[in-house]
Amino acid sequence: MNMIADSREHLIVIGNGMAGMRTVEELLKLGGAARYRITVFGAEPHVNYNRIMLSSVLAGDKTVDDIVINSREWYMENGITLMTGDAVKSIDCEARIVTTANGHVAQYDRLLIATGSRPLAPPIPGLNLPGVCAFRDIADVDKMLEAARTRKRAVVIGGGLLGLEAAWGLKQRCMSVALVHLMPTLMERQLDAPAGQLLQRDLDRRGIAFFTEGQTEEITGVDRAEGVQLADGRFIPADLVVLAIGIRPNVDVAKSAGLEVNRGIVVADDMRTSDPYIFAVGECVEHRGQVFGLVAPIWDQAKVCAARLAGDADALFESRALSTSLKITGVDLFSAGALTAADESDDEITLRDDNRGMYKKVVLRDGKLVGAVLYGDVGDGQWYLQLMREKTDVSALRDRLVFGRAIAEAGSAATGPDIASIPDDTQICGCNGVSKGSIVCAIKEKNLGTLSEIRAHTKASASCGQCTGLVEALLAHATGVVSEKKVPAICECTTAGHDEIRQTIIARHLKSMEAVRHAFEWKKPEGCHKCRPALNYYLLCAWPGEYVDDSRSRFVNERLHANIQKDGTYSVVPRMWGGVTTPAELHAIASVAEKFSIPTVKVTGGQRIDLLGVKKEDLPAVWSDLGKAGLVSGHAYAKGLRTVKTCVGSEWCRFGTQDSTGLGIKLEKMCWGSWTPHKVKFAVSGCPRNCAEATIKDMGIVCVEAGYDILVGGNGGIDVRVTDPLTRVATEEEVMEYAGAFMQIYREEAHYLERTAPWIARVGIDYVKKRLVDDDEGRRALCARFLYSQRFAQADPWAERARGADAHEFARMPEVV
Amino acid sequence: MTEFAWKKIGLGTDIPLRGARRLCFGHEGHPIAIFRTGANTYFALIDECPHRAGPLSEGIIAGETVTCPLHNWVIELDSGKAAAPDEGHTRALPVRFEDGEIYVGLPVRETV
Numbered sequence: 039m040n041m042i043a044d045s046r047e048h049l050i051v052i053g054n055g056m057a058g059m060r061t062v063e064e065l066l067k068l069g070g071a072a073r074y075r076i077t078v079f080g081a082e083p084h085v086n087y088n089r090i091m092l093s094s095v096l097a098g099d100k101t102v103d104d105i106v107i108n109s110r111e112w113y114m115e116n117g118i119t120l121m122t123g124d125a126v127k128s129i130d131c132e133a134r135i136v137t138t139a140n141g142h143v144a145q146y147d148r149l150l151i152a153t154g155s156r157p158l159a160p161p162i163p164g165l166n167l168p169g170v171c172a173f174r175d176i177a178d179v180d181k182m183l184e185a186a187r188t189r190k191r192a193v194v195i196g197g198g199l200l201g202l203e204a205a206w207g208l209k210q211r212c213m214s215v216a217l218v219h220l221m222p223t224l225m226e227r228q229l230d231a232p233a234g235q236l237l238q239r240d241l242d243r244r245g246i247a248f249f250t251e252g253q254t255e256e257i258t259g260v261d262r263a264e265g266v267q268l269a270d271g272r273f274i275p276a277d278l279v280v281l282a283i284g285i286r287p288n289v290d291v292a293k294s295a296g297l298e299v300n301r302g303i304v305v306a307d308d309m310r311t312s313d314p315y316i317f318a319v320g321e322c323v324e325h326r327g328q329v330f331g332l333v334a335p336i337w338d339q340a341k342v343c344a345a346r347l348a349g350d351a352d353a354l355f356e357s358r359a360l361s362t363s364l365k366i367t368g369v370d371l372f373s374a375g376a377l378t379a380a381d382e383s384d385d386e387i388t389l390r391d392d393n394r395g396m397y398k399k400v401v402l403r404d405g406k407l408v409g410a411v412l413y414g415d416v417g418d419g420q421w422y423l424q425l426m427r428e429k430t431d432v433s434a435l436r437d438r439l440v441f442g443r444a445i446a447e448a449g450s451a452a453t454g455p456d457i458a459s460i461p462d463d464t465q466i467c468g469c470n471g472v473s474k475g476s477i478v479c480a481i482k483e484k485n486l487g488t489l490s491e492i493r494a495h496t497k498a499s500a501s502c503g504q505c506t507g508l509v510e511a512l513l514a515h516a517t518g519v520v521s522e523k524k525v526p527a528i529c530e531c532t533t534a535g536h537d538e539i540r541q542t543i544i545a546r547h548l549k550s551m552e553a554v555r556h557a558f559e560w561k562k563p564e565g566c567h568k569c570r571p572a573l574n575y576y577l578l579c580a581w582p583g584e585y586v587d588d589s590r591s592r593f594v595n596e597r598l599h600a601n602i603q604k605d606g607t608y609s610v611v612p613r614m615w616g617g618v619t620t621p622a623e624l625h626a627i628a629s630v631a632e633k634f635s636i637p638t639v640k641v642t643g644g645q646r647i648d649l650l651g652v653k654k655e656d657l658p659a660v661w662s663d664l665g666k667a668g669l670v671s672g673h674a675y676a677k678g679l680r681t682v683k684t685c686v687g688s689e690w691c692r693f694g695t696q697d698s699t700g701l702g703i704k705l706e707k708m709c710w711g712s713w714t715p716h717k718v719k720f721a722v723s724g725c726p727r728n729c730a731e732a733t734i735k736d737m738g739i740v741c742v743e744a745g746y747d748i749l750v751g752g753n754g755g756i757d758v759r760v761t762d763p764l765t766r767v768a769t770e771e772e773v774m775e776y777a778g779a780f781m782q783i784y785r786e787e788a789h790y791l792e793r794t795a796p797w798i799a800r801v802g803i804d805y806v807k808k809r810l811v812d813d814d815e816g817r818r819a820l821c822a823r824f825l826y827s828q829r830f831a832q833a834d835p836w837a838e839r840a841r842g843a844d845a846h847e848f849a850r851m852p853e854v855v
Numbered sequence: 856m857t858e859f860a861w862k863k864i865g866l867g868t869d870i871p872l873r874g875a876r877r878l879c880f881g882h883e884g885h886p887i888a889i890f891r892t893g894a895n896t897y898f899a900l901i902d903e904c905p906h907r908a909g910p911l912s913e914g915i916i917a918g919e920t921v922t923c924p925l926h927n928w929v930i931e932l933d934s935g936k937a938a939a940p941d942e943g944h945t946r947a948l949p950v951r952f953e954d955g956e957i958y959v960g961l962p963v964r965e966t967v
Binding site: 562563564565566567570571589590591593594597598602604606846850851852 | 863864865869870871872873874876877878879889893910913914915916917918922924925927929
């Protein structure tokens with residue numbers, strides 16, 4: 039940079055949120071950098087992020103990093119000065135100066151106010167107690183996630199969009215969730231009563247407890263929130279209370295500057311406030327008496343404001359018909375315009391199927407569509423919205439309109455709602471206002487091949503993501519790829535998916551990685567780090583005793599039979615069957631730790647002892663010494679059976695109903711050494727008190743007086759999942775058969791690197807029951823195949839290496855110095 | 856210009872196909888690894904991934920690339936460069952293969 043003074047005008051943006059930054063992006067597109075040097079003040083300490091997606095962060099579908107819109111590099115690359123964590127406190131319109139909370143003073147030529155909104159708080163006692171928060175920014179989400187980690191019960195106040203997404207997110211985080219709503223039905227501003235009831239029924243089934251017609255009187259508690267007291271006497275205990283009753287424009291700084299303010303900062307069609315040098319966009323503004331909470335009109339405002347800043351004297355903002363949807367997986371709803379007929383001259387047509395959980399309503403006025411409410415099947419939402427926006431005369435379609443586009447347009451020139459027949463000007467992405475034409479055009483001109491490229495170039499489906507399916511269909515259509523439901527490929531070397539490859543390995547007797555890669559015309563002859571370990575596993579599982587494991591296609595831990603640590607040393611965990619050990623074993627472990635100066639000896643969560651910090655070259659000698667005391671590999675590094683956690687059971691415990699320790703040891707002896715798609719953990723509890731935590735294991739056995747409850751598909755990791763009950767059996771022999779069969783069906787059918795929890799979530803517990811519980815013969819065959827494969831798997835890898843196998847893995851070169 | 860001192864480090868077959876081994880000595884305090892591809896070509900790299908210094912010698916080798924075991928960066932064996940979109944490189948050292956034996960070249964004098 040040379041040192042000539044910057045002669046450009048200074049644009050200051052107050053607010054580093056979505057509306058302000060979208061305006062800056064639009065301005066840069068119009069070449070605004072030549073005219074303005076830009077400074078952005080943000081009250082939050084973060085870069086600009088997609089606030090709409092906070093609910094996805096809460097639900098665990100996305101991370102904070104995923105929702106960042108513009109990184110700090112983006113600001114730098116575009117020459118924008120970003121001041122985060124410093125809110126603007128005052129504006130001097132006369133002198134054109136802003137002052138921040140930290141005392142920073144800056145002069146502007148143009149000012150853009152994009153201060154967004156604040157959560158509404160009801161006037162009740164208890165709002166300031168710890169454990170009470172809003173659902174507005176990353177700090178709120180952090181508080182909610184912290185509560186989800188350490189506490190159990192959440193109450194969400196407010197049954198609108200925000201409140202429902204907050205409740206669902208907390209439910210996903212395994213809290214027990216209650217929702218208090220003032221009105222008789224949910225989302226009453228967007229849904230009519232029948233659709234609101236269907237929504238409540240669906241969410242009730244997913245475990246959210248509803249308190250409708252509930253007026254909150256007080257949040258009780260002494261040191262922190264303890265519960266929510268309703269006016270009608272009902273009391274709901276709570277460790278976390280989330281307020282989501284609505285938002286109001288944040289107008290403080292504009293008001294004290296003397297700008298015209300009603301509910302929001304008043305702007306004209308050109309997005310100027312009452313001061314011609316000051317613009318405002320987003321949730322803080324009021325335009326023709328209307329305030330804004332949805333993203334689509336705000337993007338329109340950003341466009342108009344940017345055009346005005348760039349010198350366009352004609353750009354005008356016009357409010358359009360809006361639609362609403364909800365980001366809860368598996369809940370599809372759509373709403374636009376009028377919810378019900380205003381009077382007798384309006385026409386209201388309803389289609390309802392309670393069994394399928396489907397509801398559709400359209401409202402017509404003077405032959406035109408003025409409202410649509412859809413629940414369960416929302417595929418035609420954008421079409422209805424377009425009919426509303428274009429004020430199309432739909433009299434001729436009246437009788438068929440509610441059945442959707444395919445049926446309504448059948449018989450007319452159009453052939454149906456397939457991708458090809460959608461007109462180019464139809465809006466695909468409601469959030470970002472992107473039409474089919476502009477997506478198809480971008481795909482062709484810029485040669486886009488993936489969804490993420492389309493998002494990067496057009497922003498279509500980049501905000502709430504509900505139109506992702508349509509955008510993918512467009513991509514498939516435009517690039518000529520068959521638009522079947524896409525199965526994700528195993529890696530970038532091929533287009534084939536996991537299931538297809540596994541089936542072909544069996545059907546065509548493919549017995550080497552080369553043969554598989556040849557059959558599917560792999561792009562890289564030796565594959566890559568993703569497909570090699572997967573293919574190696576699939577072949578090992580398909581051809582027990584025949585296929586020879588390829589150690590060069592194993593991740594380092596499985597190749598070396600120890601866990602690599604961040605400093606390049608390894609950890610060693612000997613097996614302790616069922617968590618039971620002996621003085622002799624403990625002596626051996628102690629001597630090894632001393633002899634090899636092993637720095638850390640730790641008890642693991644799986645009832646064993648971990649020796650951490652072993653040098654690679656010492657591994658064979660460590661294993662040799664451990665082996666002399668009878669200790670073998672615990673496979674703590676393997677995609678295979680890790681531990682079988684047990685409690686002491688009927689042998690010692692006064693509550694124990696069965697010999698849980700003994701059963702755990704039998705299970706571990708049967709299953710150790712087997713390779714599986716991902717790691718597998720078992721537990722056996724001797725009574726329903728469940729001290730062995732069997733309900734968060736891949737397979738858990740809970741002993742009861744009458745026998746054994748078998749539970750599967752639990753997980754205690756990032757995404758905690760409680761097991762699904764599989765069945766109850768009477769004898770240990772039956773438990774063993776079920777365990778063998780479960781191991782084998784997981785080995786044969788799950789995708790590589792898929793734990794049992796996501797696998798069962800994918801195929802459904804009913805499918806697993808059908809195969810293991812309903813089909814006795816099938817279960818026995820699965821168990822038999824498992825036991826057969828175990829004949830080749832149960833060799834202690836440590837003993838082999840202590841005897842000299844794979845010596846080159848552990849010694850450096852040259853070997854004799 | 857760089858001058859190299861050649862050191863014999865052992866037989867090519869001491870390294871498994873699509874395998875790698877670390878050397879007893881390093882270069883200026885950094886470990887060195889020798890790689891053998893499936894096509895029997897040998898390469899030497901400073902055994903530190905440009906990302907977080909992960910041991911490349913423990914990675915999976917496919918073609919003339921190795922994938923770091925820590926965070927799956929893919930490094931080109933001939934140049935030591937990270938494959939796009941990652942950026943960075945680790946130093947590549949010259950290797951000679953004569954009569955079944957491998958020699959690695961250690962820089963002794965570097966002048967610009």
